[in-house]
Amino acid sequence: MEFQNQLEEILLENHHNYKIDSKSSLKEALSKLNDISIEMYFGNGTFQQAESIDNKIRNLLKQEVQKGTSCFLSGDNEVLISPSAKKNGYYQITYFDQKGPISDSQQPSLEKTVEYMSLNNIFPLKEEYVEYLNTKDQPRKQMKEDHFKQAVKLVEMAYQMGR
DSSP states (O other), rough: OOHHHHHHHHHHHHTOOOOOOHHHHHHHHHHHHHHHHHHHSSSSSHHHHHHHHHHHHHHHHHHHHEEEEEEEEEETTEEEEEEEEESTTTTTEEEEETTEEEEEEEEEEEHHHHHHHHTTTOEEEOGGOOOSSOTTTSSHHHHHHHHHHHHHHHHHHHHHHHH
């Protein structure tokens, strides 16, 4: 079962009925999940209830990374998560906005990646909702090569300006 269906079930268990059928409805559902967790920590619930939801979400995130899901959402940014090309055994987390890549992070293990994702509110995004990664129009390998070429051009331009 995919992440969004699981998220809908978690919300329903907590008396909130959501149908996730777009990027904006996913953002709304994730915001509601955050509200539920805060309410459980500081309001009507218990620490154990909040921790149970957090553990469910972390397990779902781990499953998504393990099965090779690469498109994620963090606020208004889209995120690409993949095995690192720079460091063996690491995962690379690259943030994108409408203009392209904006930052990245290297995490040393699957567990650290899931922890990073949880702490930074990074959640799976269906490919049909993707706007910035453009994975539907070109293979990921080509996309990475294009980003590498862009980075090389920027370095060359900086070098030319510094002369």
